[in-house]
Amino acid sequence: MKRHVAKKLVAVALASAMAMTAAGCGGDDAAVNNSSAESTPASSSAAASSEAPASSEAASSEAPAEIAKPDTISWWTHDGLNEENGAEQWFAEFEKFTGIHLDHQFIPNNEYYDKLKLAFASHEVPEVFDLNGANLALYASQGAIKDLTPMLKSSGLWDKVDPAIWDAIAIDGKVYAVPKEVPSAACTYVRGDWLEQLNMEAPKTYDEFLEMIRRFKAEIPECEIGLTAPGVKSPQNLPEFYQGAQYGFYRENGEWKDGFAQENMAAAMQRMQDAYKEGLLDMEIITNTTSTCRDAWYEGKVGVFNYWSGKWGGTLQERLEANNEGAIALAIEPIDGATYSFATLSGLCISAEVSDEKAEQIFKYFFEYMHDGGEGQLLFQSGVEGVHWEQDGENVKPLPNLADPSAVTTSVWITPWLSITPMELTDKKVAQADAVVNSLAITDAVAVQTPITPVSETLNKITSDLELEKADILAKVVMGEMTVEQGVAAYAEVADELNVQKVLDELNGK
Amino acid sequence: MKSKNEKPTKYVPPKKNFRQKMIDIYHYRWFYLMFLPVFLSLLIFHYFPIYGIKYAFYDYTPFKEPTWVGWENFSYLFSSGRFWRAFRNTIELSSIKLVLGMVFSVGLALLIDEIRSVGFRKVTQTIVYIPHFISWVVVASIFTLFLSPQSGMVNAIITAFGHEPIYFLASDGWWRVVFYLLNLWKETGWGTIIYIAALAGVDQEMYEAAAIDGATHWQRVKYVSIPAISVTILTVFILNLAKVLNLFDSVFVLQNDSVIKSSDVIGTYVYRMGIVSADYGVSTASGLFKSVISVVLITIANHLNKKIKGEGILG
Numbered sequence: 063m064k065r066h067v068a069k070k071l072v073a074v075a076l077a078s079a080m081a082m083t084a085a086g087c088g089g090d091d092a093a094v095n096n097s098s099a100e101s102t103p104a105s106s107s108a109a110a111s112s113e114a115p116a117s118s119e120a121a122s123s124e125a126p127a128e129i130a131k132p133d134t135i136s137w138w139t140h141d142g143l144n145e146e147n148g149a150e151q152w153f154a155e156f157e158k159f160t161g162i163h164l165d166h167q168f169i170p171n172n173e174y175y176d177k178l179k180l181a182f183a184s185h186e187v188p189e190v191f192d193l194n195g196a197n198l199a200l201y202a203s204q205g206a207i208k209d210l211t212p213m214l215k216s217s218g219l220w221d222k223v224d225p226a227i228w229d230a231i232a233i234d235g236k237v238y239a240v241p242k243e244v245p246s247a248a249c250t251y252v253r254g255d256w257l258e259q260l261n262m263e264a265p266k267t268y269d270e271f272l273e274m275i276r277r278f279k280a281e282i283p284e285c286e287i288g289l290t291a292p293g294v295k296s297p298q299n300l301p302e303f304y305q306g307a308q309y310g311f312y313r314e315n316g317e318w319k320d321g322f323a324q325e326n327m328a329a330a331m332q333r334m335q336d337a338y339k340e341g342l343l344d345m346e347i348i349t350n351t352t353s354t355c356r357d358a359w360y361e362g363k364v365g366v367f368n369y370w371s372g373k374w375g376g377t378l379q380e381r382l383e384a385n386n387e388g389a390i391a392l393a394i395e396p397i398d399g400a401t402y403s404f405a406t407l408s409g410l411c412i413s414a415e416v417s418d419e420k421a422e423q424i425f426k427y428f429f430e431y432m433h434d435g436g437e438g439q440l441l442f443q444s445g446v447e448g449v450h451w452e453q454d455g456e457n458v459k460p461l462p463n464l465a466d467p468s469a470v471t472t473s474v475w476i477t478p479w480l481s482i483t484p485m486e487l488t489d490k491k492v493a494q495a496d497a498v499v500n501s502l503a504i505t506d507a508v509a510v511q512t513p514i515t516p517v518s519e520t521l522n523k524i525t526s527d528l529e530l531e532k533a534d535i536l537a538k539v540v541m542g543e544m545t546v547e548q549g550v551a552a553y554a555e556v557a558d559e560l561n562v563q564k565v566l567d568e569l570n571g572k
Numbered sequence: 573m574k575s576k577n578e579k580p581t582k583y584v585p586p587k588k589n590f591r592q593k594m595i596d597i598y599h600y601r602w603f604y605l606m607f608l609p610v611f612l613s614l615l616i617f618h619y620f621p622i623y624g625i626k627y628a629f630y631d632y633t634p635f636k637e638p639t640w641v642g643w644e645n646f647s648y649l650f651s652s653g654r655f656w657r658a659f660r661n662t663i664e665l666s667s668i669k670l671v672l673g674m675v676f677s678v679g680l681a682l683l684i685d686e687i688r689s690v691g692f693r694k695v696t697q698t699i700v701y702i703p704h705f706i707s708w709v710v711v712a713s714i715f716t717l718f719l720s721p722q723s724g725m726v727n728a729i730i731t732a733f734g735h736e737p738i739y740f741l742a743s744d745g746w747w748r749v750v751f752y753l754l755n756l757w758k759e760t761g762w763g764t765i766i767y768i769a770a771l772a773g774v775d776q777e778m779y780e781a782a783a784i785d786g787a788t789h790w791q792r793v794k795y796v797s798i799p800a801i802s803v804t805i806l807t808v809f810i811l812n813l814a815k816v817l818n819l820f821d822s823v824f825v826l827q828n829d830s831v832i833k834s835s836d837v838i839g840t841y842v843y844r845m846g847i848v849s850a851d852y853g854v855s856t857a858s859g860l861f862k863s864v865i866s867v868v869l870i871t872i873a874n875h876l877n878k879k880i881k882g883e884g885i886l887g
Contacts, residue, residue: 176847182634183852200850204635286722293829345721348742349828522633526849527654530836533829541742541830 132423136165138181138188140174143474146465148449152474155446159437162427182206187413189424193239195406198231199517202238207411211237213425219433222483230511231407239409240429242442243480246370247404247509248298249501251378253365254392256282264394268333271302271397275342278365284386289366290344290359292352294334294540295533298512299368301400303333309532311516311569318516318569320562322532328550334540348537362386370405371509373477375501376494393501395508402509432476435486443481444492445474456489518568524560531556628857633850645857655858657833658841665748665823665837666816669755674809676756677763678801682793684764685771697768700761708758712825715754716741742830751835755822763808770804771797803880810877814870817862838862 143149145168153164167188169177175197181187193201201207214220214237220228227244228237256278257264265271275288297304307330308321321327337343344350344358359367360381369378371393379391396402410429412421431438444451444458450471451458458478460470472478478485478492479502485491494502532553539549557563566572588596597604628645630638649655680700687693703711721727721737731737740746774797782792820839827835836844838858846855 179634179847179850201635204633206635295829345737345739346742348739348830349716522849523851526844526851527652529848530654530832530844534833537742537829537832541739 129422129426131160131427132162132420134163134165135190135424135428136167136188137428138167138169138174138178138191139475140169140171140192143445144168144465147471148446148464151446151449152441155441159441160427160431185415187415189413189416189420190410190428191413192242192408192410194408195512196515198239198407198409198411199233199514200522201411202233202236203517206414207238208414208416208421209236209238210240210412210421210425210429211235213422214240217425217430219430219483222433222435224482226511227407227482231409231514233514239407239411240433241407241409241482242432243476244482245405245407245512246372246374246480247402247505248301248368249371249375249393249402249505249509250301250366250368250396250400251359251375251391251393251501253278253282253285254390255388256285256365257392258390264392265397267398268302268305268400272337272342275337275365276340279341282365284362285365286363287344287358287365288342289337290350290355290364291347291368292350292355294347294536297330297401298403298405300334301368301402302397303337304330304401305333305399306401309536311521311565313513313516318566320557320566322553323557323562328546331536331539331549332546335542335546338540339542343540348541356381359391360385362389371501371505372479372498373472376498379495379497391497393497393504395504402505403512404505404509406512406514433481433483435483437487439476439481439483439485440487440490442475443473443478443485444490445471450474453489457491457493459493516569518565520561520568521565524562524565528556528560528562531560625856625860625863627852628860630853632852632856634852635850638853641853645853646861648854649857649861654836655841658836658838661834662817662819662837662839665751665835666819669752670809670812670816672752672756673759673763674805674812676760678767678798678805680760681764681767681771681801682797684768685797686793697761697764700764702761703758704762706758708821708825711754711758715750719750741826742828744831744834747826747831747835751822751826754826758822766804766808767801770801774800806880807877810873814866814873816869817866 143152149166149168153166157163165188178187178191193207198207214228219240227241231237231239231241252264252274257274260277260281262274262277265274278285279288291299294300295309297307297309305326307324307326308319309327310321311318312321313319334343338345338347344355344364346354355364355367356369356378358364359369359378362382362385367378375391375393382389382391412424416424432442433439440458444460447453449461449464451460453459460472463469463471472492479494479498535544535549535552535556538544539546544552627638629640629642631641631644632638684693684696684700687696718724719726719740721739726740727737738746740750778796778800779792782796787795817838819837820843823835823837824840824843827840838861842855842859842862845851845858849855
């Protein structure tokens with residue numbers, strides 16, 4: 063009898079354990095949902111609202127009567143503040159200031175777009191999420207996101223932001239996303255200390271640029287890699303070689319063109335092939351990732367590296383100098399013919415599955431709040447006072463990062479010096495390091511906006527195959543396995559087979 | 573008394589009616605309870621998603637309602653040279669991987685079986701199993717460093733002998749060699765488990781008899797060990813044959829622009845069409861095609877197994 067009871071107990075225990083294990087598979091998501099799905103009780107919401115600072119009250123009093131404050135907004139992010147660096151305190155602070163509960167999920171960056179597409183497929187889309195330029199037009203064309211233009215134009219935000227930003231992010235005159243910040247631009251960094259050692263000036267022409275790398279490689283023993291980059295497909299990473307050529311589709315004088323088929327792309331391929339053959343480009347450029355390039359730069363064995371300006375300019379200098387005393391990451395102006403470009407604008411969108419009424423609420427109490435030039439913007443830029451920053455005279459002084467006390471938290475969701483609206487609080491200035499300011503000054507002066515990636519029915523269908531073929535041709539040309547002429551001919555064949563002309567016709571409305 | 577040559581008769585359980593079956597279920601109810609979570613998980617994660625194969629017949633993106641297109645997605649696939657290239661790459665990479673894996677696993681199992689010290693044997697077994705538990709992402713990162721033409725250990729040796737460094741991962745020919753070697757390094761040890769178990773079951777008297785007959789060490793392996801586990805080798809080979817099209821992780825993490833055409837397999841093709849192009853219809857159609865081929869291979873494997881062992885894997 064006892065044996066039977068024991069058997070039953072073992073069976074139940076094992077069954078429960080297995081069920082718990084199975085449930086554990088979705089543990090992370092469940093945990094996130096549980097923590098975030100707790101709706102704010104009306105009373106606490108009201109109490110929080112009543113505690114909101116004056117600026118919030120003022121904003122509320124200016125709001126049209128029909129736009130009510132939402133209780134909850136669901137929001138997915140894949141960058142910015144993470145759990146280890148005080149995200150919980152930030153969301154509590156946001157709720158305290160606004161009375162709105164943010165139902166937030168952090169998605170790892172490499173899974174973000176996969177999960178977002180799956181969320182659409184299963185109709186479990188967050189109300190707010192961000193899209194980069196490569197996806198914005200696609201989602202807009204599929205009717206997946208709200209047209210924000212009417213809300214934007216009737217709000218104060220429209221006039222507060224540089225019109226060039228609205229132009230750059232608009233698709234057929236409609237704005238579907240509000241940028242969190244101005245996009246970063248990339249510029250070329252060279253080893254300033256090596257230039258000094260060789261008594262050289264920063265290069266101004268392509269020939270001088272190549273000569274500089276040659277001398278780095280020949281005369282600086284530490285220089286193992288002349289120029290490094292993560293792959294060869296991005297004109298932004300290799301502006302000296304592309305010199306205005308485009309890898310993808312681009313718009314010129316109102317007409318869309320296939321960049322890969324243009325003559326200047328053939329010239330760019332020739333330049334890359336020659337430089338690779340001569341050993342001026344990183345031998346492993348095809349298999350490099352961004353992090354391997356950065357690591358090689360930090361180690362001090364790279365002469366030239368093109369990367370983001372601003373905050374990254376500071377990081378490239380700090381980490382390089384930490385390993386190589388006296389080393390200088392010098393941001394240089396673009397050489398003749400080269401173009402520095404901003405990253406494609408990305409922005410926050412509202413799902414088309416959200417009702418018009420809720421969309422207006424989100425726009426008013428979330429989008430406008432984060433760009434209010436005051437309390438909201440400060441919260442989105444610098445985080446929570448006492449957790450992420452403290453007052454230092456008239457400056458906001460970043461505090462040590464909670465996860466890594468050796469670094470400080472300079473921004474949480476919006477980089478202070480990249481905000482699209484000016485900070486109106488005069489005692490909340492942000493000091494910047496020289497390396498940040500220097501690289502920013504260059505890119506702000508010369509970088510050009512990258513238009514939103516186009517979309518057409520045929521392009522959607524062939525994108526995957528077209529990208530594969532282009533990547534293969536370019537890699538083989540650069541590595542010398544194919545001549546430029548062979549590469550051009552191979553692409554013409556691919557373009558014909560995949561009907562790229564139809565894509566161009568669709569993009570140009572023919 | 574039965575003669576030694578008489579074939580054993582197969583046990584045929586008595587037929588039971590519905591009531592008797594229910595009584596059996598009640599009798600073994602705690603075992604059924606134990607099985608329930610597994611059964612539910614199979615239903616939820618393996619059987620219910622089969623419903624999604626209907627999208628192979630729809631024009632379907634995540635953003636709009638699916639539209640019925642019949643066989644159009646299959647027609648697109650079968651007329652695409654890239655799909656057939658991926659299919660061919662899958663067969664080539666998988667088949668060679670399968671044969672090499674089997675040969676090396678059997679060889680390593682025979683070597684491990686020869687180790688007489690129990691302690692040393694256990695340590696050896698543990699060491700050769702370890703790579704199996706390392707994720708492909710980590711394996712790819714480690715070997716990218718080892719094989720780097722500028723700072724990798726392998727090229728340091730090559731250049732020390734006066735040769736030019738080799739960019740292993742960006743060369744079509746070398747990439748495949750690296751792919752097979754990494755698969756061998758990672759999975760050979762794990763693959764030995766079943767062969768070591770089979771070798772442990774070989775009658776020791778056969779080795780003693782062979783030794784008395786003057787068989788050398790190698791002859792004992794050749795004429796006793798290998799024949800004794802030949803049925804196991806064949807069964808494992810046939811079972812693996814059914815999985816020949818399941819190739820993704822190991823290829824995906826090692827891919828780069830320079831070898832993308834020679835390394836594109838059905839798994840990465842499905843990924844590209846589904847995730848990159850968001851064309852779920854074509855992606856599902858290619859996944860379904862892969863499943864159908866796998867079912868055919870499993871059926872052939874089952875048939876072969878029946879021929880060899882007298883009973884099939886699937887019953």
